[in-house]
Every structure is written in structure tokens, then in C-alpha cells.
Amino acid sequence: MEQKAIDLKAADNVRLLAAAMVEKAKSGHPGGAMGGADFVHVLYSEFLKFDPNDPEWDNRDRFFLDPGHMSPMLYSILTLINKFSLEDIKNFRQWGSVTPGHPERDIKRGIENTSGPLGVGHALGIGAAIAQEFLAARFGKRVQHKTYVYISDGGIQEEISQGAGRIAGFLGLKNLIMFYDSNKIQLSTSCTDVSEENTYDKYKSWGWNVVKINGNDAAAIRQALKNAQNEKTRPTLIIGDTKMGKGIVTENNENFEGKCSTHGQPVSKSGGSFEMTVKHLGGNPENPFEIFPEVKEYYAQKLAEKAEAAKAEKAEEAKWAAENPELAKKYQQYLNNDFEIPALNDLTFDKATATRGSLGKTLAAMYGKVENLVVASADLSNSDKTDEFLKKTKAFVPGDFSGSFLQAGVSELTMAALCVGMMLHGGVKTVCGTFFVFSDYEKPVLRVAALMKTPAIFLYTHDSFRVGEDGPTHEPIEQEAQIRLMEQVDNHDGKMSTLVLRPADAYESIEAYKMAIANTECPTVMIGSRQNIDILPQGKCASQLDRAAQIKKGGYIVSQTKEGNPDVVLVANGSEVATLQGAAATIAEKTGKNVRVVSVISPRLFENQGEAYVESVIPSKARVLGMTAGLPSVFATIIPGFKKDVFGLTHFGASAPAGVLDEKFGFKPELFAQWAVEKLK
Numbered sequence: 025m026e027q028k029a030i031d032l033k034a035a036d037n038v039r040l041l042a043a044a045m046v047e048k049a050k051s052g053h054p055g056g057a058m059g060g061a062d063f064v065h066v067l068y069s070e071f072l073k074f075d076p077n078d079p080e081w082d083n084r085d086r087f088f089l090d091p092g093h094m095s096p097m098l099y100s101i102l103t104l105i106n107k108f109s110l111e112d113i114k115n116f117r118q119w120g121s122v123t124p125g126h127p128e129r130d131i132k133r134g135i136e137n138t139s140g141p142l143g144v145g146h147a148l149g150i151g152a153a154i155a156q157e158f159l160a161a162r163f164g165k166r167v168q169h170k171t172y173v174y175i176s177d178g179g180i181q182e183e184i185s186q187g188a189g190r191i192a193g194f195l196g197l198k199n200l201i202m203f204y205d206s207n208k209i210q211l212s213t214s215c216t217d218v219s220e221e222n223t224y225d226k227y228k229s230w231g232w233n234v235v236k237i238n239g240n241d242a243a244a245i246r247q248a249l250k251n252a253q254n255e256k257t258r259p260t261l262i263i264g265d266t267k268m269g270k271g272i273v274t275e276n277n278e279n280f281e282g283k284c285s286t287h288g289q290p291v292s293k294s295g296g297s298f299e300m301t302v303k304h305l306g307g308n309p310e311n312p313f314e315i316f317p318e319v320k321e322y323y324a325q326k327l328a329e330k331a332e333a334a335k336a337e338k339a340e341e342a343k344w345a346a347e348n349p350e351l352a353k354k355y356q357q358y359l360n361n362d363f364e365i366p367a368l369n370d371l372t373f374d375k376a377t378a379t380r381g382s383l384g385k386t387l388a389a390m391y392g393k394v395e396n397l398v399v400a401s402a403d404l405s406n407s408d409k410t411d412e413f414l415k416k417t418k419a420f421v422p423g424d425f426s427g428s429f430l431q432a433g434v435s436e437l438t439m440a441a442l443c444v445g446m447m448l449h450g451g452v453k454t455v456c457g458t459f460f461v462f463s464d465y466e467k468p469v470l471r472v473a474a475l476m477k478t479p480a481i482f483l484y485t486h487d488s489f490r491v492g493e494d495g496p497t498h499e500p501i502e503q504e505a506q507i508r509l510m511e512q513v514d515n516h517d518g519k520m521s522t523l524v525l526r527p528a529d530a531y532e533s534i535e536a537y538k539m540a541i542a543n544t545e546c547p548t549v550m551i552g553s554r555q556n557i558d559i560l561p562q563g564k565c566a567s568q569l570d571r572a573a574q575i576k577k578g579g580y581i582v583s584q585t586k587e588g589n590p591d592v593v594l595v596a597n598g599s600e601v602a603t604l605q606g607a608a609a610t611i612a613e614k615t616g617k618n619v620r621v622v623s624v625i626s627p628r629l630f631e632n633q634g635e636a637y638v639e640s641v642i643p644s645k646a647r648v649l650g651m652t653a654g655l656p657s658v659f660a661t662i663i664p665g666f667k668k669d670v671f672g673l674t675h676f677g678a679s680a681p682a683g684v685l686d687e688k689f690g691f692k693p694e695l696f697a698q699w700a701v702e703k704l705k
């Protein structure tokens with residue numbers, strides 16, 4: 025078969041399967057998927073480097089899909105390369121299937137990223153391209169591959185594309201190739217109803233290499249990809265002029281392409297005819313789930329070629345490893361996050377310290393030990409104290425990725441996605457910092473990271489109204505309650521999807537970072553204070569670090585006014601633990617009760633230890649009172665009567681020095697003691 029003919033046949037096969045799976049599921053998005061078929065066919069058959077026998081090969085090209093609703097396109101092309109069976113795609117969107125409505129990261133099946141929230145997927149891909157540069161700067165030609173990203177009108181419109189496009193252009197990510205499926209139709213309107221932008225010029229102005237082609241023409245796609253592969257300094261955007269619902273026809277066999285109605289429902293419901301469309305695409309309406317014999321043969325040959333090429337490249341890798349044994353060992357350490365986490369026994373704090381500061385110092389102390397750390401900040405490095413780390417290294421700049429820091433500019437959502445994307449690539453461990461109040465800007469990425477079980481670290485400082493003078497816009501109130509809800513959500517492994525740590529003093533900060541860096545199972549959120557916090561008592565522990573290391577159980581006893589069973593347990597995390605510590609003696613004195621102070625850095629982790637441990641720390645017979653600088657519901661799972669028994673803040677903060685706000689809002693030890701004594705009457 026001639027190239028042109030097989031290209032069309034294969035793309036039609038992708039279209040056929042995409043339309044069929046949506047039709048059978050009675051739900052899904054066929055139109056976009058059918059328009060993008062030509063591109064994915066050319067990409068997967070000729071350009072995308074992978075080893076059919078080793079899906080996790082670290083040197084594979086990465087393909088990141090942004091519009092997750094176009095999953096039928098991805099599942100179809102992955103069926104042509106044997107990652108899915110026809111049975112799998114017949115079960116599209118069904119209970120227990122491996123083909124959920126929107127793709128979920130599954131490397132063994134060729135899915136690099138979970139996608140669905142438009143915009144995020146391509147930013148993850150751009151992050152992956154940054155990780156590659158970071159690794160290439162250290163391991164040279166051992167790291168050689170491309171990152172392909174697929175974006176649609178929705179992703180182009182989402183604000184995150186501004187940040188991601190700016191950074192990719194600025195950094196000159198030459199190994200990044202993005203295809204824009206420009207079909208000019210979105211969910212409920214035509215694109216021209218909402219935008220007149222010149223996307224070509226927009227990306228040009230960010231420093232991209234931009235080309236415009238007919239995105240349904242295999243030859244044009246082939247040429248554009250070839251050119252893009254040779255680009256030496258810039259990321260490439262291929263704007264593909266495509267047809268929504270390519271191949272759809274009506275009952276009367278009339279063209280029904282370019283119709284908004286085909287975006288999000290089965291062809292038969294859109295005004296097109298499923299039967300006639302199947303016929304038009306060369307399929308059998310009785311059994312539309314078919315791989316055409318000539319397509320099967322073509323792909324079998326392509327897969328054999330890819331397996332050969334991968335074998336040859338792996339032989340090169342082995343040669344490199346033999347010639348560079350030290351570097352090869354190190355590379356494996358990077359890939360496996362196999363660094364010993366330092367004990368940091370020599371990191372000491374002898375006076376009240378803001379946890380943003382102790383977190384910053386801890387992170388800096390990790391530099392050079394956990395060698396694959398990449399730290400980012402959204403233009404707050406000198407406030408969120410990631411600059412402690414930056415002082416030891418340098419920021420990425422165009423052409424030089426030998427540093428370990430990403431200055432993301434003011435773009436929190438983008439930064440979060442880039443960092444998570446770097447981790448999806450593998451070989452790095454990321455930390456991204458900003459103010460806690462702006463966690464709201466990052467939340468959608470944290471959620472996707474939680475779903476993917478990506479153990480990125482999200483650092484948030486300036487954690488309460490104690491930010492002070494900046495006023496209520498900068499004072500998180502509900503943010504901890506919001507983010508702790510993620511702790512309550514389980515991932516697909518039935519484990520907590522997010523770990524949230526708000527250390528109570530400098531030593532808990534050290535231990536918290538150790539936990540976050542060691543965490544391979546889910547994202548970790550770290551929350552630090554702007555204001556100084558007294559160091560908590562060491563108690564009977566051998567060292568302050570030993571005392572703080574008890575946070576591994578989520579919560580522990582900090583102090584007690586006398587031996588024996590406590591009558592009253594005071595619970596908090598973060599800076600409020602020190603406030604309770606300051607109040608405990610007064611409460612004991614005024615009530616004659618035995619008062620225990622407990623630090624619960626993570627309520628969910630604490631609960632995970634089991635009833636016996638929880639009972640040993642917070643006995644059910646004791647009266648439990650809590651304190652938080654945010655919404656009392658933070659402790660809902662530990663203190664069921666939180667509305668009455670947790671002293672918190674249920675209103676916005678105000679602009680004034682932090683000490684004044686403490687006074688006004690009742691967050692001084694003596695004021696809490698008064699409140700508690702009243703409660704205990």
C-alpha cells in the first residue's frame with residue numbers, strides 16, 4: 025500500500041475505534057478525537073520513540089495529552105500499538121475497566137499523565153521537558169529523548185498556557201514539540217465566539233518556533249515533525265488546522281464534519297449517522313471494533329522497527345554505562361530517588377524561629393545530599409525562604425540547566441504543574457514554594473498529583489492571620505481546612521492521597537522535610553509560619569530531633585503538667601502548639617487538672633496509627649480542647665465537638681502587626697487559658 029493510502033487507512037481506523045467506543049458507552053467525546061487521528065497516527069508510527077517490550081524505558085519519548093476528553097483518540101492509537109485490547113476499549117467508561125472516561129497515568133499502557141482539567145496536561149509535559157534538560161545537564165547523552173505534547177482549543181484558552189508557554193519559550197526547551205489541534209470548535213460554541221487571538225503570534229512572542237499546517241494531512245504532519253526534531257534552541261508549536269469530527273457523515277452520506285454537536289456525545293446523537301460513518305471509514309457497522317488487516321500489518325512492522333531501534337540504543341546506553349561507571353551509578357540513583365536522607369543532627373536552633381526559616385534551612389541542608397532536588401518558587405523565594413536553597417545553587421537559564429532551581433515568575437498554577445510534570449518524567453524530586461493563601465491557585469494541580477500519586481512537595485509559608493500587616497488578602501483562614509480535606513480522600517490504592525504537614529517548631533520542620541522527601545506515595549504539603557515560634561520542650565527525649573521525629577506518627581505528646589493520666593488534652597499544630605504550651609501551666613494551676621499538650625501535624629496520619637496509639641495520646645476519658653489559627657473544622661476528625669471545643673478563626677483576618685492581631689483575636693497563651701478555664705468549669 026502506498027504511504028498516503030496507509031496513512032489514511034490507519035487514521036480512519038483510529039477514527040472508527042474512537043467513534044465506536046463512544047457509541048457503545050453511550051457517552052464520551054468523539055469529534056475532537058476523530059480530528060486528531062492523523063496526527064497521532066504519524067507520531068506514534070514514525071516519530072515517538074519507545075520500546076514495545078519495555079514501556080518504562082527511561083529514555084522513551086514522552087507523550088502528554090492535555091485534552092483528556094479526547095481519550096478515545098489516545099486509547100485507539102494505543103490499541104494499534106497493543107497497549108489495549110479491543111475488549112478494553114469496548115468497556116470504555118465502564119466500571120472496573122482500564123479505559124476510564126479521562127485517561128489516568130498508567131505507564132505500562134503508555135499513558136504518561138492523568139488529564140481532564142484542560143490546560144494542566146500540557147503544562148505537565150513542559151515540566152517533563154524541563155526535567156529532561158536538568159538530567160541532560162548532568163548525564164549528557166545518556167538522556168536523549170523528546171517530549172510531545174497535545175493541546176486543544178480548551179488548553180490554549182486556559183490561563184495556565186500563558187505561564188507554561190512563557191517559561192518553555194524563555195528556557196528554550198528545544199526537545200519540546202507541541203501539537204495544537206486547532207479545530208476551532210469547543211464544547212458549547214465555536215472558538216470564534218470567544219476569541220480572536222492570534223495564537224501563532226502569541227507563541228512566537230514567547231520565543232517558540234511556530235508552524236502552521238493542515239493537521240489532517242499526514243505528509244504535512246510528517247514534515248513538520250521532522251523539522252521540529254531538528255530545532256536546536258526553541259520549543260516548537262505545530263498548529264494543526266484540523267476538522268472536528270473528521271469522517272462523520274449523515275444518514276444521506278453527506279459530510280457532517282466541523283459540527284459542535286459532535287464534541288461531546290455519540291455520533292448517532294449528534295446529527296450524524298453512526299452506521300453511515302462507520303461505512304464511510306471503511307468499517308463494518310455490525311462490528312465496528314476492528315483493526316484493519318493492512319493497518320495491523322503496518323503497525324506490526326513499525327513496532328518491530330521500534331524494538332530494534334530501542335535494542336540498539338540500549339546497547340549504546342550499556343556502553344556509556346561501562347565507560348562511565350560512576351556517572352551511570354549516579355544516574356540510577358537519580359531515577360530511583362535513591363539518596364540517603366541526611367539526619368541533620370548538626371542543624372540546631374536555640375531560639376524562637378519562624379518555620380518558614382527552619383524549613384528553608386532544612387531544604388538548604390539537603391542540597392548536595394539529596395542530589396536530584398529541584399526547588400521552585402513563584403517569585404517569592406526570599407519570602408518563602410527557598411532562597412536558602414538557591415544560595416547553594418543557581419536558577420535554570422536558557423541553555424544552562426546545571427542549577428537546581430526554577431524561578432517560575434508569578435505563576436503558581438503553572439509552577440505547580442511544571443514541578444509535578446518534572447516528577448512524572450522521573451529522575452527528580454521537586455519542591456515548589458509560595459504563600460499559603462495562594463495555595464488556592466495551585467489546588468487543581470495538587471488534586472491531579474494526588475490522583476496520580478505523584479510525590480511532589482508543595483511548600484506554603486505565611487500560614488495564618490499572623491502574616492499581619494499585609495492584611496486579609498494575604499491571611500489564610502480556610503486554606504488549611506481545605507487542603508486537609510485532601511488528606512481525607514483516598515487514592516486508588518486506598519491510601520491517603522495527600523500528606524499535609526504543618527510543623528510546630530524548627531525541629532518538627534527538619535523532621536517534616538525528611539518525611540516529605542522520603543514520601544514516595546503521594547504529594548506532601550508543607551505549611552510554615554512567617555512569625556517566630558518558640559522551640560517546644562525536649563521532654564524526656566534524648567534530643568530535640570528525637571522529640572520532633574515523633575511526628576512520623578502524625579501526632580505525639582509534647583508535654584504534660586504532671587505524671588499520670590491527663591484530665592485535659594490540648595491539641596494543635598503549627599504555631600498554635602507553642603501557644604498551648606504557654607497556656608498549659610496556667611490552665612493546670614487555675615483548674616487543678618492534669619493538662620497535656622499534643623502536637624498533631626497531620627490528623628489523618630495520626631488516625632492511621634490505629635485506635636490504641638490515638639488513645640494513648642488522646643485518651644477518650646480526657647476533655648479535649650483544640651486551637652487553630654484557621655477554621656476549627658481542621659480538627660473535625662479528632663475533636664468531633666470542634667465547633668465548641670476548638671478555638672479557631674471563623675472570619676477573615678485584618679491588617680495590623682501580628683502581635684496586635686494575636687491580642688485582638690485571642691491567640692495569646694493567657695487569652696487561650698482564660699477561654700479554656702471557662703470551658704472546663
Ligand SMILES: Cc1ncc(C[n+]2csc(CCOP(=O)(O)OP(=O)(O)O)c2C)c(N)n1
Nearest residue numbers: 056093140141142176177178209210211287
Ligand atoms: C478546566 C476545564 N474546564 C472545563 C472543562 C470541560 N470541557 C471539556 S472539553 C471542553 C471544551 C474543549 O474544547 P476543545 O479543547 O477545543 O476540544 P474539542 O472540542 O476540540 O474536542 C470543556 C470546556 C474541562 N475539562 N476542564
